[in-house]
Amino acid sequence: MPEIIVQSDPFDMGEMLNRFAARQANAGAVVSFSGIVRDVATGDLDAMEIEHYPGMTEKALAKIAGEAMTRWQLADAFILHRHGRMGQGETIMMVATASRHRADAFAAAEFLMDYLKSRAPFWKKEITGEGAAWVAARDEDEDALARWQQQ
């Protein structure tokens, strides 16, 4: 069963990777993705705030992870996503996949990210010197999703 964690507290990506890898008895390939708060183009990001939909969030992430487990030969999958306020350089979220086959581990991790980006109920707001602004969804994130639907 994939592990899903939704929390506001900071977390240590290295510790999470080690924890995930340690429980893979026989999957030689482990892939991780971590998303980190980066500055805005104007260079004055104070913080990022992430709103989510408690209840639906966990449900949506479990569904996405379950779908990855059936599409690829995965031994395990892991999703951790934060909500609330976080500063530059803090880790926003992380996914990890484990498989006997590196191609499956890579594809599944990328699939999880593409779905997370535009199908899990999170909304990012950037707080800068200018004020607060909701991050707009990007067409290229929808395009990234489309390729998984064609298969």
Added chain:
Amino acid sequence: MPEIIVQSDPFDMGEMLNRFAARQANAGAVVSFSGIVRDVATGDLDAMEIEHYPGMTEKALAKIAGEAMTRWQLADAFILHRHGRMGQGETIMMVATASRHRADAFAAAEFLMDYLKSRAPFWKKEITGEGAAWVAARDEDEDALARWQQQ
């Protein structure tokens, strides 16, 4: 400049991931791949031994990492590969990539792995209850490489 490490000592993949991520000032996407010694089909793996070509190894890894840096918009790349004897569950190697764009981080990490598998001078030997046997190169690893050459 990508960091390349070739060593026989064990390493902590989580610590390496944290160290790599910490030096990314402005790349929001970090991807890692870790390879772990897994059991053989017959279930009696005692150890894996990796021979390499000192001198050429570092050179080949630096070349592969440099190529990834020019092909994709990468902020940084990291390769660590062990040689010598290691037991089941030990981490053999790791690559990490950082980018502003998750698609670039994923593609570059997969490219590094595909090149590492069949173009870096490492040779694996499995030590089992039956004796020692060199791991055969797999056609699918050559196929995985071919897709990068078409681009």
Added chain:
Amino acid sequence: MIELRYFAWLRERVGTGHEQVETQAATVAELIEELKARDEGYAFAFSDLKAIRAAVDQDLVDLDAPIAGAKEVAFFPPMTGG
């Protein structure tokens, strides 16, 4: 009675995160029309339907989805996770 929930800028424009409503609407789209008819705030919040996503009982749905028997309908802008 159906529980309505609003998130992100839709919540800010509507002015509340949740409310309970009685509705005759058969679909999400009909419910949106009822809400828009209420006042200018709702009309503005829902003015661009391409920017509206909806969930019925915490499952993402198209706007033409039925809401019969639903306990909770949520409205929000396109998601920006990850």
Added chain:
Amino acid sequence: MIELRYFAWLRERVGTGHEQVETQAATVAELIEELKARDEGYAFAFSDLKAIRAAVDQDLVDLDAPIAGAKEVAFFPPMTGG
């Protein structure tokens, strides 16, 4: 004099990891022919050329690559890193 290096099962079959040779060979493939002519051990080690990879001065090359001026030529089976 060129330094020859052997790795993995090629090293085991040849019976040494490195040696120095004088050669008239112009290419890697010609050098292999010279080595095969030495004795049965070398002939066996290099019997399947599809399974032989070579590096000249630590750069991977095709078997028809020239070796003029090379300090070091290495032979090994297909690599299995990662």
